[in-house]
Amino acid sequence: xxxxxxxxxxxxxxxxxxxxxxxxxxxxxxxxxxxxxxxxxxxxxxxxxxxxxxxxxxxxxxxxxxxxxxxxxxxxxxxxxxxxxxxxxxxxxxxxxxxxxxxxxxxxxxxxxxxxxxxxxxxxxxxxxxxxxxxxxxxxxxxxxxxxxxxxxxxxxxxxxxxxxxxxxxxxxxxxxxxxxxxxxxxxxxxxxxxxxxxxxxxxxxxxxxxxxxxxxxxxxxxxxxxxxxxxxxxxxxxxxxxxxxxxxxxxxxxxxxxxxxxxxxxxxxxxxxxxxxxxxxxxxxxxxxxxxxxxxxxxxxxxxxxxxxxxxxxxxxxxxxxxxxxxxxxxxxxxxxxxxxxxxxxxxxxxxxxxxxxxxxxxxxxxxxxxxxxxxxxxxxxxxxx
Amino acid sequence: xxxxxxxxxxxxxxxxxxxxxxxxxxxxxxxxxxxxxxxxxxxxxxxxxxxxxxxxxxxxxxxxxxxxxxxxxxxxxxxxxxxxxxxxxxxxxxxxxxxxxxxxxxxxxxxxxxxxxxxxxxxxxxxxxxxxxxxxxxxxxxxxxxxxxxxxxxxxxxxxxxxxxxxxxxxxxxxxxxxxxxxxxxxxxxxxxxxxxxxxxxxxxxxxxxxxxxxxxxxxxxxxxxxxxxxxxxxxxxxxxxxxxxxxxxxxxxxxxxxxxxxxxxxxxxxxxxxxxxxxxxxxxxxxxxxxxxxxxxxxxxxxxxxxxxxxxxxxxxxxxxxxxxxxxxxxxxxxxxxxxxxxxxxxxxxxxxxxxxxxx
Numbered sequence: 001x002x003x004x005x006x007x008x009x010x011x012x013x014x015x016x017x018x019x020x021x022x023x024x025x026x027x028x029x030x031x032x033x034x035x036x037x038x039x040x041x042x043x044x045x046x047x048x049x050x051x052x053x054x055x056x057x058x059x060x061x062x063x064x065x066x067x068x069x070x071x072x073x074x075x076x077x078x079x080x081x082x083x084x085x086x087x088x089x090x091x092x093x094x095x096x097x098x099x100x101x102x103x104x105x106x107x108x109x110x111x112x113x114x115x116x117x118x119x120x121x122x123x124x125x126x127x128x129x130x131x132x133x134x135x136x137x138x139x140x141x142x143x144x145x146x147x148x149x150x151x152x153x154x155x156x157x158x159x160x161x162x163x164x165x166x167x168x169x170x171x172x173x174x175x176x177x178x179x180x181x182x183x184x185x186x187x188x189x190x191x192x193x194x195x196x197x198x199x200x201x202x203x204x205x206x207x208x209x210x211x212x213x214x215x216x217x218x219x220x221x222x223x224x225x226x227x228x229x230x231x232x233x234x235x236x237x238x239x240x241x242x243x244x245x246x247x248x249x250x251x252x253x254x255x256x257x258x259x260x261x262x263x264x265x266x267x268x269x270x271x272x273x274x275x276x277x278x279x280x281x282x283x284x285x286x287x288x289x290x291x292x293x294x295x296x297x298x299x300x301x302x303x304x305x306x307x308x309x310x311x312x313x314x315x316x317x318x319x320x321x322x323x324x325x326x327x328x329x330x331x332x333x334x335x336x337x338x339x340x341x342x343x344x345x346x347x348x349x350x351x352x353x354x355x356x357x358x359x360x361x362x363x364x365x366x367x368x369x370x371x372x373x374x375x376x377x378x379x380x381x382x383x384x385x386x387x
Numbered sequence: 388x389x390x391x392x393x394x395x396x397x398x399x400x401x402x403x404x405x406x407x408x409x410x411x412x413x414x415x416x417x418x419x420x421x422x423x424x425x426x427x428x429x430x431x432x433x434x435x436x437x438x439x440x441x442x443x444x445x446x447x448x449x450x451x452x453x454x455x456x457x458x459x460x461x462x463x464x465x466x467x468x469x470x471x472x473x474x475x476x477x478x479x480x481x482x483x484x485x486x487x488x489x490x491x492x493x494x495x496x497x498x499x500x501x502x503x504x505x506x507x508x509x510x511x512x513x514x515x516x517x518x519x520x521x522x523x524x525x526x527x528x529x530x531x532x533x534x535x536x537x538x539x540x541x542x543x544x545x546x547x548x549x550x551x552x553x554x555x556x557x558x559x560x561x562x563x564x565x566x567x568x569x570x571x572x573x574x575x576x577x578x579x580x581x582x583x584x585x586x587x588x589x590x591x592x593x594x595x596x597x598x599x600x601x602x603x604x605x606x607x608x609x610x611x612x613x614x615x616x617x618x619x620x621x622x623x624x625x626x627x628x629x630x631x632x633x634x635x636x637x638x639x640x641x642x643x644x645x646x647x648x649x650x651x652x653x654x655x656x657x658x659x660x661x662x663x664x665x666x667x668x669x670x671x672x673x674x675x676x677x678x679x680x681x682x683x684x685x686x687x688x689x690x691x692x693x694x695x696x697x698x699x700x701x702x703x704x705x706x707x708x709x710x711x712x713x714x715x716x717x718x719x720x721x722x723x724x725x726x727x728x729x730x731x732x733x734x735x736x737x738x739x740x741x742x743x744x745x746x747x748x
Contacts, residue, residue: 019574032605106412106416112427120726124726125729127690135718139714326591329691336589340595343599353596357584360592
């Protein structure tokens, strides 16, 4: 009893009790699950990862087949999520930037258009929009009556874009090169260590990086080019189906489109908030110094607005990455859908749920880490004048 | 901190002058204005033409008549609105479902009145509204035939999931926020880890886990009904987000308040209930309403685990071969229903934000 009277020991006891109860809950749940699963003849463990799945993925960037092991298919799922996430984020940011700029412009007509866009697309659930665009994509005419638009063909089998006649590996390598080049450019532009480098030298380095990237790209495409075929292929109707070019499946573009439209509305509001956060004094000072509208926008308002909006943007990006799980409603094999079908086929419920959680934790934490890094790199040292 | 306006302000703004300033201040501005108005007029005309002028409204019309008219085929709504709103609820009992929806909407409207913004009042309004809803929907009392949860559907199910999530999630969120702010490090850290883990997961995966995996994990006597498991998952997700919002609100409460209360010898539960939480909620009100908006939209995700809520019953409404062509009309109708709720809530949130901003000034 004397133990309970003492504040310190009482606190310690309370904490042990709290953590203990939580742990006990988790352990009981895990034990019950193991017991129930064993009753169904499912052994727990990670061995299933090396067994072949027996089902096909609806979409994957690298070749997969039904005889691939689970770990490979799960990895492809992660890749699909990242792929769709990056496309969705990029387009959502573009749309959002446009909407946000329209909403802060001096022109009332642009403001009105931006507001109407924002209110319509922000207030309808994303899943309704995904269903709608997917239904629309599926009701495009059949390949025989495909709509032609500038070399591309639109049909219910997907959008066919003109493409290059190159091997699969070189496409992947090309994307990797492009991503590396862009990252390098971003690093050169933003990293603190290059702050002191004179602009002329910096620009020259940037040009060099671009040139090397382009040359590498050309080399990769040249090496991957299938001999004896023209480099560029246009999609065309052959028999009942369309051959040649790149096919973008309805699932992929419907989902990416919905995410871009919906995310764009939210990001537009963040962009507007960022511009509003730039103090009036800053713009007035720019005007007083004789900077033109354009200079004041690119040199004063935009950089300050980006700094103000970046932390909120990080949250929105994490949210949008999580929204790719809507792939399951249209049959896009994202990470979550792969895990869900793996659960129904293999029954390794606990392990797969663990993988799912770990996967999203890693994706979201790395995204947040990158964004925080950028945030820190461009943050103004000392005080930030906000009024 | 309003929109940046650096242009010279004319002393006497005539209406014509104002129009010139707002829309035609420079050649670029003129071009943008013309483009925007052109786009708006074009979209407006297309929508009006499709949705009203050439549309078919008669309940008797089918695909042939609609195609001939060339516009929207609202006949599908006229024929299938009961399925969309009430799902598979027994046809003769659907008036109960309608009344239940009205009860919940009344509860939502009532809770917008500042008079009811004390913990006890708001809690009793929601408890009363929820009880009315549940009694009407489930029946089995007062001569109402029993309708099991599997038969609930449409808008009523959407509203049920939303209110149940809010009613369970809100106390849970307060508990999470207080535990995370605890001075005892291990309690704060463990709660923080739980909240962060839930927040980093997509809601769909939580719903999926609750619907399909939880039966393996739980002993047989807990949460037998799938609907309640999914609500529990949704409430947990709501609570994790709302807890962070409340915690943010708590950080806005000056530390001196708590210290003053402590020096007056006020016990912890009164310090929390009478000093900390009322102020924290006031600070967090805009974000809280935003969270309610998002939660309402996210109820539609339960379609993934096989519930017959608004979106799913809409899919069923054009699922027959007779109406399969009219999917756009059905989605527009459902989107409009969601829009009314969500837009109303978010406008109210914006109004509150302005109202509180004047109080703070």
